[in-house]
Amino acid sequence: MKRFLAILCAAAVCILLALGFRVRAAGKSDYSKQDVQKLLRFLLGDPADDLTGEEPYDLNTDGTWNATDITLMKQELHTVPQSNMLVVYFSRTGNTEKIAEEIIRSTGADRFVIEAAQPYSDADIRYQDDTCRANLEQNDKSVRPEIAQMPASLDGYDVIWLGYPIWWGEEPRIIDTFLENVDLSEKTVIPFCTSGSSGISTSERNIRALVPIGDLRAGKRFAASASAADIQTWIDGMELPVKKTETKIQISVNGQTLTAVPADTEAAAALAEKLRTEPLTLKLNEYGGFEKVGKLPWALPRSDSQISAQAGDILLYQGNQMTIFYGENAWSYTRLARLENITQAELAALFGSGDVTVTLSLDAE
Numbered sequence: 446m447k448r449f450l451a452i453l454c455a456a457a458v459c460i461l462l463a464l465g466f467r468v469r470a471a472g473k474s475d476y477s478k479q480d481v482q483k484l485l486r487f488l489l490g491d492p493a494d495d496l497t498g499e500e501p502y503d504l505n506t507d508g509t510w511n512a513t514d515i516t517l518m519k520q521e522l523h524t525v526p527q528s529n530m531l532v533v534y535f536s537r538t539g540n541t542e543k544i545a546e547e548i549i550r551s552t553g554a555d556r557f558v559i560e561a562a563q564p565y566s567d568a569d570i571r572y573q574d575d576t577c578r579a580n581l582e583q584n585d586k587s588v589r590p591e592i593a594q595m596p597a598s599l600d601g602y603d604v605i606w607l608g609y610p611i612w613w614g615e616e617p618r619i620i621d622t623f624l625e626n627v628d629l630s631e632k633t634v635i636p637f638c639t640s641g642s643s644g645i646s647t648s649e650r651n652i653r654a655l656v657p658i659g660d661l662r663a664g665k666r667f668a669a670s671a672s673a674a675d676i677q678t679w680i681d682g683m684e685l686p687v688k689k690t691e692t693k694i695q696i697s698v699n700g701q702t703l704t705a706v707p708a709d710t711e712a713a714a715a716l717a718e719k720l721r722t723e724p725l726t727l728k729l730n731e732y733g734g735f736e737k738v739g740k741l742p743w744a745l746p747r748s749d750s751q752i753s754a755q756a757g758d759i760l761l762y763q764g765n766q767m768t769i770f771y772g773e774n775a776w777s778y779t780r781l782a783r784l785e786n787i788t789q790a791e792l793a794a795l796f797g798s799g800d801v802t803v804t805l806s807l808d809a810e
């Protein structure tokens with residue numbers, strides 16, 4: 446029984462690993478991929494990984510961690526958005542899923558798979574048979590096949606990528622079930638589909654007519670054989686809403702950690718999105734006796750204006766360089782953030798007279 450439980454748990458953890466998840470328990474530590482790998486090794490019986498006393502895993506604080514804790518981790522996985530985008534898809538034979546995988550890989554979006562409460566068997570989708578379940582459903586616009594489990598909430602998601610196969614020229618009715626059970630009135634929805642040859646436009650019209658959607662973008666039909674490059678080209682051509690963040694930026698320099706409040710600019714939001722993926726370590730060069738400046742690994746959106754920079758300002762220079770001011774200078778910049786709770790004298794002393802290396806990350810608070 447114990448062994449069976451361990452196998453069950455291991456399977457659950459494998460799924461979590463495959464999802465590349467990162468779970469944050471209220472008031473507890475982050476659960477990284479490495480944590481879960483350690484957990485998996487323990488479950489598989491590696492004596493080097495005895496987790497007894499590893500309090501962070503014990504989510505319900507009952508003194509042990511077990512299948513209940515894993516269930517809690519899974520619940521958190523579903524309730525803590527890791528991105529402002531969610532890829533929702535239904536895929537019976539895996540073609541649409543392949544496209545969804547690529548979108549997730551490219552954008553870092555979260556995933557929700559629509560599964561029928563009563564799964565579609567092979568016979569159910571044998572469209573050559575007029576009386577197969579899929580054909581009967583598609584012939585009746587009012588049918589709403591039940592979904593096994595709806596997402597707990599779409600709060601925190603600005604963008605929903607919605608994927609499905611084309612069945613008889615339209616979206617499968619189970620997509621209508623999904624649409625009628627969520628509130629998309631303030632979301633950006635991007636439909637995508639796969640098909641033998643039919644286009645996406647009829648399903649787009651159906652979706653538009655079915656429920657209110659904040660911003661329904663033009664969708665895209667892919668062949669099952671679509672390449673990663675095809676999908677990437679489509680994604681690149683899309684202007685996606687950037688998540689607004691209240692989160693502060695942490696800046697580690699010479700052993701001290703400072704916090705900065707992001708500016709209300711597109712550049713600041715884009716920087717936060719980058720830092721959400723991973724921290725950034727930058728070498729900054731001394732310049733002019735008033736700033737440290739370094740080249741970013743990517744360009745950020747410019748909205749330059751003449752700024753009288755003060756000590757503590759973190760500004761974007763020429764779209765791809767970050768400057769941290771410990772003195773003053775007037776020039777054309779885009780605001781990124783402003784350091785808080787530190788004086789000009791403290792800043793000057795901390796940054797010193799030479800080059801410095803800083804690490805930026807998102808504040809965990």
Ligand SMILES: Cc1cc2nc3c(=O)[nH]c(=O)nc-3n(C[C@H](O)[C@H](O)[C@H](O)COP(=O)(O)O)c2cc1C
Pocket residue numbers: 535536537538539540541542570571572579580609610611612613614615639640641642643644669
């Ligand atoms: C019941 C049914 C109806 C279908 N109708 C169409 C259609 O009208 N036009 C088309 O091009 N392909 C049609 N197809 C093919 C699917 O759209 C195509 O195989 C799709 O990629 C399957 O996606 P999936 O693997 O994500 O389930 C149909 C398939 C089924 C099972």
